[in-house]
Amino acid sequence: xxxxxxxxxxxxxxxxxxxxxxxxxxxxxxxxxxxxxxxxxxxxxxxxxxxxxxx
Numbered sequence: 001x002x003x004x005x006x007x008x009x010x011x012x013x014x015x016x017x018x019x020x021x022x023x024x025x026x027x028x029x030x031x032x033x034x035x036x037x038x039x040x041x042x043x044x045x046x047x048x049x050x051x052x053x054x055x
Contacts, residue, residue, distance in 0.1 A: 003028060 004025035005011070006018035018025055 002014055004013055004015065005028040006013070006021065006023060006025050008023050009018060009020050011018055011020055012028070013019060013025060016025060017023065
């Protein structure tokens with residue numbers, strides 16, 4: 001996946017840094033789903049702590 005997206009301004013680009021704000025870009029695609037995800041338990045616990053179960 002070569003497409004990247006700036007989290008701040010929402011610009012799509014192929015560069016590692018945003019041409020508008022200069023911040024690093026990330027992949028716009030979600031990670032692949034795996035039923036054997038070894039870190040899923042911890043991710044769900046963190047989500048509960050951060051959002052307080054309000055989702």
